[in-house]
Every structure is written in C-alpha cells, then in structure tokens.
Amino acid sequence: MTHAPEILRYAAFTSDPAGGNPAGIVLEADDLDDVAMLRIAGEIGFAETAFISDGAAGPRRVRFFSPHAEVPFCGHATVAGAIAIAEREGTGHVRFSTPVGDVDIETSEVDGALRAAFTSVEPHVEEMPAPVLDALLGLTGIPAEALDERHPPRIAFAGNRHPVLVVADEVYFDRFAFDPAEARALMDEHGWPATITVLHRLPDAGSDEHPGLRFEARNIFPVGAIIEDPATGAAAAAVGGYLRALGAVEPPARVVIRQGRHVGRPSELVVDIPERGGTVVSGTAVPIG
Incomplete structure (x- = not known):
C-alpha cells in the first residue's frame, strides 16, 4: 500500500511567504500517474505544482502541472523544489530531468537565505x-x-x-x-x-x-x-x-x-x-x- 505523498507549499523569488509565486512541491512522486498529479495540482490551486522523483538513480524526474494541464517547464517551481531539497539534503548541485530536457540547478546559502539558480535549456x-x-x-x-x-x-x-x-x-x-x-x-x-x-x-x-x-x-x-x-x-x-x-x-x-x-x-x-x-x-x- 502506497502512502499519501507529502505536499509542500513554497513562495518562490521572495523571502516573504506572502510575496513571490506560490508553488506546490511533491517530493517522492514516483508512484503518481497523470490523473493523480492533475488532481493534486487542482486541489492545491497554485499556478503550478512540481512532482519530483527521489533521484536515487541519477537526475530527478520532474513534471509540472497547473490546475488546467501539464506544463512543459516551470521556473518558479524549479527554484522552490530545489530549495526544498536543499533544506533536507544540503546545498549543492541537483539535476532535474524535465519534459523539455535536463535542467541543472545550483543551491547555496547567501546571507542566511537559501538561493537556487537554474540554467535553462538552449533559448x-x-x-x-x-x-x-x-x-x-x-x-x-x-x-x-x-x-x-x-x-x-x-x-x-x-x-x-x-x-x-x-x-x-x-x-x-x-x-x-x-x-x-x-x-x-x-x-x-x-x-x-x-x-x-x-x-x-x-x-x-x-x-x-x-x-x-x-x-x-x-x-x-x-x-x-x-x-x-x-x-x-x-x-x-x-x-x-x-x-x-x-x-x-x-x-x-x-x-x-x-x-x-x-x-x-x-x-x-x-x-x-x-x-x-x-x-x-x-x-x-x-x-x-
């Protein structure tokens, strides 16, 4: 029997929870199918929710859903997801495997705050x-x-x-x-x-x-x-x-x-x-x- 996924909520591109862009983050989302991810994104109601695999065997597979449909890529949920991982595992490098390709993120601590920087695919x-x-x-x-x-x-x-x-x-x-x-x-x-x-x-x-x-x-x-x-x-x-x-x-x-x-x-x-x-x-x- 699978356990219910933990749903996290973060505000990205801000240091104020009342500012920035809210993102839903679901870690260890390996067992969720498309229907479940869309349903959870709708229940959260934010612009996007990131569903992140555990990454034990390499890049962490990530998919992004709005309450409306799957979105190929979402920057604010990428930043929020990387910082949620850094809070649990420490800062450094993480790679997300997204529908548009692999995205590299570096997390660090600057003046007591966690910061994430992602490199986009080729524009x-x-x-x-x-x-x-x-x-x-x-x-x-x-x-x-x-x-x-x-x-x-x-x-x-x-x-x-x-x-x-x-x-x-x-x-x-x-x-x-x-x-x-x-x-x-x-x-x-x-x-x-x-x-x-x-x-x-x-x-x-x-x-x-x-x-x-x-x-x-x-x-x-x-x-x-x-x-x-x-x-x-x-x-x-x-x-x-x-x-x-x-x-x-x-x-x-x-x-x-x-x-x-x-x-x-x-x-x-x-x-x-x-x-x-x-x-x-x-x-x-x-x-x-």
Whole structure:
C-alpha cells in the first residue's frame, strides 16, 4: 500500500511567504500517474505544482502541472523544489530531468537565505507574425505606438514559448487589462502553455549589487482563479534569450526583473545571460505556513 505523498507549499523569488509565486512541491512522486498529479495540482490551486522523483538513480524526474494541464517547464517551481531539497539534503548541485530536457540547478546559502539558480535549456527566438501581434494588442488594449522600439515583439523560448511585448509607456503597462477567457483561448490556439509576457524597461541603470538593465514584468496566465502570474522563472529565462538574440545586452550580462506588484505578491528574479547556452535564473524561496 502506497502512502499519501507529502505536499509542500513554497513562495518562490521572495523571502516573504506572502510575496513571490506560490508553488506546490511533491517530493517522492514516483508512484503518481497523470490523473493523480492533475488532481493534486487542482486541489492545491497554485499556478503550478512540481512532482519530483527521489533521484536515487541519477537526475530527478520532474513534471509540472497547473490546475488546467501539464506544463512543459516551470521556473518558479524549479527554484522552490530545489530549495526544498536543499533544506533536507544540503546545498549543492541537483539535476532535474524535465519534459523539455535536463535542467541543472545550483543551491547555496547567501546571507542566511537559501538561493537556487537554474540554467535553462538552449533559448531561441522567433519573429512574431503580424496577426499574432494584433491579437495580443487587441487582448490587452495596448496601442502599437505604446510599445518600446528598442525591444520589438518576439516569441521567445527557454523551455516554454512566451510571446514577449515590451511597453515603453508606463501608464499603459500599469493599466492594461484583459479578458481571462479570451486570453486562454488565444494561448490555447497558439500552443503557449505558460504565460504571455509584458515588460516595461525601468529607467535606472541598476544598482551596485545588480548593474545593468532592469525590467518590470506582468505575465498573463489565466488558470482557474489565477489571472496574472506573480513570478515567472521560465519567462525570465526566455527574456534573457530574447535580449541576447536582439543584441540588447552584451554578454555576459545580468538583468533584474521585478514582478508581482500588480497582484500584491512582489518578487525579484535575477537573470544572468552568458555568451552562449542556456540563461541562468536565480532567486530565493521560503515555505508557506
């Protein structure tokens, strides 16, 4: 007789349990089938839940489920899952075998807090067809002239395909709204399993701790009661690949992305962009409750 799996809850990309992006974590999930994983993800109700094998024979097999469906990759649940493992087994290297390929994570303790950094699969960037851009602008009500000419619309991949819009006008960035059912239909039509990423480039040049470009992000993600994602590691990885492909940064470069302000769960994601290969996304995570 198998025992009921332990369900953990963490907030990722924050040091505050009331901030960041909540993730469900199920360790030793080897005996769970697809139906059970989807059911548990629905009961937890977070944007994603990670189901992690025990990893005794090599990389830990990981699958990610939203309450709606399986998601190929989830960055915030990867960070939360790696930190949950580090709390139990100590810091160091862990490898997750995900549906999009192996993902390497390094965990460490910095100033008394556990931190995880994952390296994405190889990013790539596609042109955004004009009808798709028109549909996104129609969904959000953002006029084309409000977009940032320095960062043209693209579809970026680093585990999931994310359409990326960068809005120059802060007013439109803060005030845009959308119909969740229309957003879900558009995402399903184009096979976007995760989020629609909308960015605003912040005017300052960063800090001594995090020099370089800084962005604020809003990630459209209509799943059940969730409409907007508070912190999206997969999208942050894709944005790193997007910036490198467009020549907007000179690698190696570091970019900081703030997210979650608009849904009352502020977060911070640090993206390190190497000259080639996967982008590295790092942050903290803490247990909830």
